[in-house]
Amino acid sequence: MLRDADQGFVDHLRGLLSEPALRAPEPRYLEEPRGRWAGRAAAVAVPGSVEEVATVLRACNAARVGVVPYGGGTGLVGGQVAGVGPVPVLLSLERMRAIRAVHAEENVMEAEAGAILQDIHAAAEAADRLYPLSIASKGSARIGGLLGTNAGGVNVLRYGNARDLCLGLEVVLADGRIWNGLSRLRKDNTGYDLRNLMIGSEGTLGVITAASLKLAPRPAGEGTALMVVESPAAALSLLSLARDRMGEGISAFEMMHRTGLDFLAEALPDIRQPFDTPSDWFVLIDVGLAAGLDPAAALEALFADAFDKGLVSDGVIAQSGAQRRGIWEVREQIPEANRRIGSISSHDISLPMGEVAAFIERGGAALARLGDFRINCFGHLGDGNLHYNVFPPKGRDRSEFRHLGDGIKTCVHDLVDAMGGSVSAEHGIGRLKVGDLERYGDPVKLELMRGIKDMLDPNGILNPGAVLRARG
Amino acid sequence: MLRDADQGFVDHLRGLLSEPALRAPEPRYLEEPRGRWAGRAAAVAVPGSVEEVATVLRACNAARVGVVPYGGGTGLVGGQVAGVGPVPVLLSLERMRAIRAVHAEENVMEAEAGAILQDIHAAAEAADRLYPLSIASKGSARIGGLLGTNAGGVNVLRYGNARDLCLGLEVVLADGRIWNGLSRLRKDNTGYDLRNLMIGSEGTLGVITAASLKLAPRPAGEGTALMVVESPAAALSLLSLARDRMGEGISAFEMMHRTGLDFLAEALPDIRQPFDTPSDWFVLIDVGLAAGLDPAAALEALFADAFDKGLVSDGVIAQSGAQRRGIWEVREQIPEANRRIGSISSHDISLPMGEVAAFIERGGAALARLGDFRINCFGHLGDGNLHYNVFPPKGRDRSEFRHLGDGIKTCVHDLVDAMGGSVSAEHGIGRLKVGDLERYGDPVKLELMRGIKDMLDPNGILNPGAVLRARG
Numbered sequence: 026m027l028r029d030a031d032q033g034f035v036d037h038l039r040g041l042l043s044e045p046a047l048r049a050p051e052p053r054y055l056e057e058p059r060g061r062w063a064g065r066a067a068a069v070a071v072p073g074s075v076e077e078v079a080t081v082l083r084a085c086n087a088a089r090v091g092v093v094p095y096g097g098g099t100g101l102v103g104g105q106v107a108g109v110g111p112v113p114v115l116l117s118l119e120r121m122r123a124i125r126a127v128h129a130e131e132n133v134m135e136a137e138a139g140a141i142l143q144d145i146h147a148a149a150e151a152a153d154r155l156y157p158l159s160i161a162s163k164g165s166a167r168i169g170g171l172l173g174t175n176a177g178g179v180n181v182l183r184y185g186n187a188r189d190l191c192l193g194l195e196v197v198l199a200d201g202r203i204w205n206g207l208s209r210l211r212k213d214n215t216g217y218d219l220r221n222l223m224i225g226s227e228g229t230l231g232v233i234t235a236a237s238l239k240l241a242p243r244p245a246g247e248g249t250a251l252m253v254v255e256s257p258a259a260a261l262s263l264l265s266l267a268r269d270r271m272g273e274g275i276s277a278f279e280m281m282h283r284t285g286l287d288f289l290a291e292a293l294p295d296i297r298q299p300f301d302t303p304s305d306w307f308v309l310i311d312v313g314l315a316a317g318l319d320p321a322a323a324l325e326a327l328f329a330d331a332f333d334k335g336l337v338s339d340g341v342i343a344q345s346g347a348q349r350r351g352i353w354e355v356r357e358q359i360p361e362a363n364r365r366i367g368s369i370s371s372h373d374i375s376l377p378m379g380e381v382a383a384f385i386e387r388g389g390a391a392l393a394r395l396g397d398f399r400i401n402c403f404g405h406l407g408d409g410n411l412h413y414n415v416f417p418p419k420g421r422d423r424s425e426f427r428h429l430g431d432g433i434k435t436c437v438h439d440l441v442d443a444m445g446g447s448v449s450a451e452h453g454i455g456r457l458k459v460g461d462l463e464r465y466g467d468p469v470k471l472e473l474m475r476g477i478k479d480m481l482d483p484n485g486i487l488n489p490g491a492v493l494r495a496r497g
Numbered sequence: 498m499l500r501d502a503d504q505g506f507v508d509h510l511r512g513l514l515s516e517p518a519l520r521a522p523e524p525r526y527l528e529e530p531r532g533r534w535a536g537r538a539a540a541v542a543v544p545g546s547v548e549e550v551a552t553v554l555r556a557c558n559a560a561r562v563g564v565v566p567y568g569g570g571t572g573l574v575g576g577q578v579a580g581v582g583p584v585p586v587l588l589s590l591e592r593m594r595a596i597r598a599v600h601a602e603e604n605v606m607e608a609e610a611g612a613i614l615q616d617i618h619a620a621a622e623a624a625d626r627l628y629p630l631s632i633a634s635k636g637s638a639r640i641g642g643l644l645g646t647n648a649g650g651v652n653v654l655r656y657g658n659a660r661d662l663c664l665g666l667e668v669v670l671a672d673g674r675i676w677n678g679l680s681r682l683r684k685d686n687t688g689y690d691l692r693n694l695m696i697g698s699e700g701t702l703g704v705i706t707a708a709s710l711k712l713a714p715r716p717a718g719e720g721t722a723l724m725v726v727e728s729p730a731a732a733l734s735l736l737s738l739a740r741d742r743m744g745e746g747i748s749a750f751e752m753m754h755r756t757g758l759d760f761l762a763e764a765l766p767d768i769r770q771p772f773d774t775p776s777d778w779f780v781l782i783d784v785g786l787a788a789g790l791d792p793a794a795a796l797e798a799l800f801a802d803a804f805d806k807g808l809v810s811d812g813v814i815a816q817s818g819a820q821r822r823g824i825w826e827v828r829e830q831i832p833e834a835n836r837r838i839g840s841i842s843s844h845d846i847s848l849p850m851g852e853v854a855a856f857i858e859r860g861g862a863a864l865a866r867l868g869d870f871r872i873n874c875f876g877h878l879g880d881g882n883l884h885y886n887v888f889p890p891k892g893r894d895r896s897e898f899r900h901l902g903d904g905i906k907t908c909v910h911d912l913v914d915a916m917g918g919s920v921s922a923e924h925g926i927g928r929l930k931v932g933d934l935e936r937y938g939d940p941v942k943l944e945l946m947r948g949i950k951d952m953l954d955p956n957g958i959l960n961p962g963a964v965l966r967a968r969g
Contacts (some may be wrong), residue, residue, distance in 0.1 A: 087600055130737055131850040131881075189661065205940040209849040211880040213919040213932055214647050214659065215926060215963060217946045221693035225686055242740050265602055268714050272787035273745040296551065315744035318789065377681040378603040406691050408683040409603075447685035454687060462687055469676040473953070474689045481949045492688060 026496075027489060030067035030090045037088075038070060038114065041080050045071060045120075054115055056340035057106050058099060058162075059364070059371075062456070064106030066093065066115040073120045075203055075234045081116055082232065082486075083201030091489040092116050094228035096170020097141065097412060099162035101373070102455025104174065104227045104491045113489065116232060118169050124148045125235070131446065132240040133209045138169025138233050145238070154240040157184035157276075161357055169233045175225035177451030179277045179311075179356075188224045190347060196223050196231040199482040209237050220479070226344040227453050228488040230481045244276070244313025248320025249349040252328060253304045253339040254280075258382040260308050260406055263336045266312060267327055275325075277311035278407035279356050285403050287330070288362040289355065291419075296358055297351060299341055307344045308406065311357050359403055363414055367423040369398065371432040372413040374441045375450035381409055384444055388413065391436050396429060410450040413437060438465065455491045498968075499583040499961060502562045510542060510586065511778060513552050517543060517592075526587055529578050530571060530634075531566040531843075534928070536578030538565065538587040544633035545592045547675055547706045553588055553940050553960075554704065555673030561570075564588050566700035568642020569613065571634035573845070574927025576646065576699045576963045585961065588704060597707070598622045604712040605664060605681045610641025610705050616945075626712040629656035629748075641705045647651045647677040647697035649923030651783075651828075652747045654879035656713060657812055658923065659782055660696045667707040668695050671954040672710050681709050694949070699907045699925050700960040701951045704859060712889060716748070716785025720792025721821040724800060725811040725863070730854040732780050732878055735808045739799055746795075749783035750879035757875050760834040761827065763891075768830055769823060771813055780878065781828050821949035831875055839895040841870065842905040844885040846913045851883055856916055861886065862901070863908050885909060910937065934964070 041044050048054075048069040055064040072078045085092045091113030095105050107113050116303060118139035125135040129152040136145055142163040149156040160178035170176075172194070182189060189267045193208035196219075206220055223231050254260045260280050265273050283303045289296050300307075310327075314320050324342045331337040343349040363371075376384050385402060392398055397418050404412040415433050417426050438448045442465045454462050463471065478485075478493055489495040511518050518525075520541040527536040544550045557564045563585030579585050590611035597607040601624040616633040621628040632638060632650035642648075644666070649658045654929075656662060665680035678692055695703050721941050726732045732752050736791055739747050755775045761768050772779075782799075785794050796814045803809040815821040835843075848856050857874060864870055869890050876884040887905050889898050910920045914937045926934050935943065950965055952959075961967040 128849070128851055132732065133849070175690075177684055177686075181684065185661075188690070189657075189663065198945075202941045204945065205939050206942065208915060208919075210847045210919050210922070211850075212649055212653065212847045212877075212882045212922040215859075215919055215921045215925055215930075216938060216942060217949060218647075218660070218693045218697055219942060219945055221690045226689055230689070232509050242744060244744060245741075261602065268715075270788055271717060272714060272785075274787060284564070300509070313744075315746060315790075316742050317795075318787075324790075330636075375682045375684045377600070377605070378683075379600055384516075405684070410684045445681060447680075447682050447687055449687045450682070450684040451686055457806070458687075466688060467677050469674045470678065470688060470691060472674075473670075473676065473691055476952045477689060477949065481945070 027089050027091050027485065029113045034088055035068045036079065037066065039086055042070065043073060044079050047071065050115060053314035053417060054095065055081045055106060057103055058101060062103050062106050062108045064108055065112050067112050069115040069117050071117050073119050075197060078197045078232055078234050078460055079201040079203055082197055082199060085114060085486050086200050088482055089484055089486065090114055091486050093488055094173065096167040096173065096233050096379060097162065097165040098169065098288045099166045100174060100455060101452045102457040104453060104488065107490060108437060110495055114150055118167060118234065121234065127152045128209065129154055134238045134240055135207065135235065136168050137235050138167065140168045142168065142171060149240050153243060155243045156238060157241055158187055158190055163362055166172060168236055171227065172224050172233050172236055173228050174453040176181040177405065177410065179279060179405065181405060182278055183276045184241060188221060191220065191224060191236055192239055193237040194220050194223055194233055194400060195235040196233050198231050199484065199487050207237050216274055226455070227455065227492050229478060229492045235466055245316040246318065246320045248324050248343060248353045250310045250324040250328065250340055250342040251299050251307055251352055252310065252331070252337045253300070253307045254337055254348065256306060256382065257385050259336045260306060261378060261381065263308065263331050264407055266331055266334070266336065270327055271312060271314065271323060274312045274314045274315045275310065275407065277309065279309040279404065280406035281307055281356065281359065281403040284399055284401040285359045288401060289358060292362040292365040293358055296354060299352065299355055300339065304338065304365065308321055332466060363401060365418055368414045368416050369423050369426045370415045370430045372437045372445055373450050373452040374413055374448060375408065375410045376441065376444055376446035378409045380444045380446070381406065381411070382488065384440065388437060391440060392433065395432060395436060456491055459492065459494055499561050499563050499957065501584040502586045506560055509541045510553065510556055512538065513556055514542065514549050515545060516600040516826055519543065522587060522623065527578060529575055530573060534575050534578050534580045536580055537584050539584050541587040541589050541825065543589050543592050547669060550669045550704055550706050551675055553675040554669055554671060557586060557958050558672050558956055561683045561956055562586055562958065564958050565960055566645065566704050568645065569634065569637040571638045572642065572646060572927060574929040576925060576927035578951065578958065579962060580699045587654045590639060590706065590887060593706060599624045600681065601626055603681060606710045606712055607679065608640050608710060609707050610639060612638065612640045612641060614638045614887050621712050625715060628966060629713055630659055630662055633832055640708055644696050644705050644708055645698065645700050646925040649877065649882065651751065651877065652878060654750055655745060655748045660693060662711045663692065663696060663708055664711055665709040666692050666695055666705055668703040670703050671956065671959050679707060679709055697925070699964050701950060701957065701964045717788040718790065718792045719785045720815060721824045722782045722796040722800065722812055722814040723771050723779055723824050724782065724803070724809045725772070725779045726809055728778060728854065729857050731808045732778060733850060733853065735780065735803050736879055738803055738806070738808065742799055743786065743795060747782065747785045747879070748785045749781065751781040751876065753779055753828065753831065753875040753877035754873060755872040756871055757831045758965060760838055760873060761830060763835040763841045764834040764942055765830055771824065771827055772811065776810065779945060781824060820893055835873060836886055840886045840888050841895050841898045842887045842902045844906065844909050845922050845924040846885055846918055846920060847882045848881065848913065848916055848918035852916045852918065853878065854881070856912065863912060866906065867904060867908060900920050928963055931964065931966055947959055957966055
């Protein structure tokens with residue numbers, strides 16, 4: 026049973042840490058990007074070393090005070106905001122943001138958990154390398170949180186998600202023990218895989234304090250195209266064709282619906298529209314090719330081949346870096362347009378690739394039976410990962426539809442589950458989807474998760490209420 | 498406390514299963530490839546379905562009888578042979594060898610755990626796809642064992658190890674519960690990563706009964722070269738250069754020492770030697786390139802560039818499939834030559850890439866102080882993974898040196914550990930390296946492993962004595 030972090034405990038904690046030991050729980054620590062919940066915290070601990078992180082956890086564990094690990098605060102499922110239950114301490118890694126080493130010849134970087142993704146990108150680039158993980162919030166997201174939530178983003182198709190880009194971790198356990206697993210090794214079969222157990226556990230099993238990350242060579246040449254496709258099925262065939270032609274050279278393959286362009290026109294009219302007369306579906310293809318291949322020429326040849334096969338009907342191929350950025354801006358600003366328009370219910374889902382087209386058809390039909398909505402379906406088609414967001418009709422506000430939110434979510438998630446998909450492809454469970462995990466998760470998996478949680482955090486201090494329901 | 502599987506228990510088990518429920522423990526089930534140990538078993542259970550696997554485990558768990566999961570029997574660390582402790586039952590998945598489905602457009606295959614690697618290769622090829630995991634024992638190794646041990650092999654550099662090539666698992670737990678995690682999804686962030694916990698746990702946490710596997714497109718063109726390098730450091734620079742030029746196109750990058758050629762000449766004289774006057778070090782480079790690139794030409798251009806940079810002095814580039822196979826045969830027959838000559842001590846180690854060259858120098862010097870040995874150092878340089886095997890001088894037999902085996906092993910492993918490496922890169926812990934794991938493993942990691950083991954298998958029936966010491 027946890028108890029509130031009261032003033033006495035906060036003072037005790039302050040005494041254990043070097044200055045600046047604690048910060049006040051300013052509003053920025055207690056909000057989340059979509060404004061769904063407000064969190065609470067007695068204080069924000071800002072330790073300066075792994076030993077101080079251990080000190081915080083030991084003290085909280087002894088006092089039965091909850092600890093909410095805090096990265097960049099960009100998570101979309103409320104993993105970073107605890108609004109109910111005993112008042113916790115926030116544990117922010119913001120002071121531990123060093124990039125400790127870049128081993129360019131090994132393609133390895135070692136970074137502290139508080140390092141911001143954009144700084145990691147810059148450090149990799151300075152060594153002529155690439156850290157491929159990339160998400161819209163890269164200017165604020167910290168690597169500890171990205172690993173804790175196993176973040177995905179636009180380059181998963183080629184390079185994998187945060188899990189696939191990590192070689193080793195340093196983790197502090199609930200009782201303050203420190204596991205040093207900061208390996209630079211590509212291969213190490215000595216015992217159980219604790220690294221992957223920690224990655225994606227959303228701060229409920231331990232606090233990541235440092236990581237060794239995989240870097241990649243920078244592709245010699247990059248190119249980007251938008252192509253109009255007849256249907257999601259045609260988009261998948263285009264992906265197959267592109268892979269046949271360019272192998273691993275496809276870095277991103279993002280599908281968008283015309284609704285995304287409409288939303289941009291409505292909410293962000295300064296963004297240049299790519300087509301005069303948009304069709305329903307289009308894809309962004311990003312390639313990074315080895316020396317000796319011309320990306321724009323390769324994309325043109327792909328387009329010609331796909332046109333002959335009836336898969337694409339129109340297209341734009343970037344001829345410059347500025348044009349590449351313009352195409353990417355269309356894709357990257359869709360979440361912001363969504364935010365401004367305001368969804369009734371948002372879904373981060375994945376499906377077996379072969380079921381994506383059928384899902385889009387069946388999902389649209391099922392929602393039409395619930396009401397008149399606009400669906401903005403876009404996302405990482407190459408991973409079977411759709412952001413499937415449901416909005417009110419034009420001119421209406423989501424506040425009128427709030428009562429339908431749960432029904433819409435259940436309708437979408439039930440269908441995803443029935444088709445072998447996942448109700449959280451890349452955002453995680455956090456506090457938002459605890460009920461979904463209970464509803465759709467394999468029961469044996471849930472039992473094992475509970476067993477692992479109880480073994481690693483018997484007092485339940487780590488991110489209470491996230492992923493698994495807090496013990497009463 | 499476990500007890501022997503006696504005749505009464507064996508009869509009981511037979512009654513629970515459909516025919517052929519059990520096989521006699523013939524010698525082939527009780528041997529391991531290097532002839533180090535003999536195993537014991539009261540019977541070999543050969544269940545025909547996941548439910549029957551669950552029946553076996555439930556019965557053994559209730560009776561406190563140990564179960565040794567058995568794949569193809571090709572493991573090199575004794576994970577499949579229990580020579581001490583109460584007599585166990587062997588659980589062979591050999592009847593569950595179906596390839597259930599190939600989803601070619603998704604690049605996914607679903608296979609039962611008993612499927613043999615070569616059959617998986619053939620099924621992928623029939624769908625114009627590639628299952629990249631490849632090891633010398635592919636004709637016998639079964640996918641359940643390959644996942645249980647997180648097998649590596651020659652294509653890890655490009656495609657990752659068994660772990661990286663798996664999307665989902667079906668696993669039976671010690672008490673007979675079945676976890677159905679047979680996902681075809683590329684992205685799924687719903688809860689803790691049990692898949693990776695099971696992969697590489699060597700049958701000590703559960704029994705894998707089926708898996709969904711990642712396939713890859715087949716490269717449009719493949720090529721292979723042998724190049725003579727001045728030193729291991731030059732080999733690493735050559736790898737960097739090759740990656741700069743060909744990106745992900747490098748499928749394998751294997752380094753060998755002249756000792757390997759000498760051993761082939763001595764033990765397998767029919768194998769054609771690639772060089773008239775061999776130098777000390779050479780590398781096998783295998784590439785698979787996208788359409789539009791000529792692999793042989795790309796390798797020739799790489800050679801020319803490397804020659805100009807002083808990295809290579811001689812080379813052979815295959816001009817035909819037969820020549821490719823000839824080059825690969827040199828690499829693939831080295832383990833067989835080693836086996837015939839007979840090592841005093843063999844080591845499957847990995848190092849941070851930047852430490853490989855220094856390790857080879859320091860390892861050779863340290864061993865020279867222990868005696869006059871021949872060292873055959875070869876392996877997956879692109880992964881920092883060396884097979885570092887120590888042999889008697891020419892004309893002497895290893896039986897004369899057996900007393901030095903432990904000292905040699907400790908000398909090598911201590912150095913590896915001091916340099917941040919791993920004492921089991923790809924073969925696992927099994928029963929051979931339990932002591933090494935205790936000696937070199939992070940103590941907190943070992944505590945967590947024990948906690949996970951006790952939680953998942955409280956009676957310790959699963960592969961007792963492998964990875965972790967059996968409870969007394």
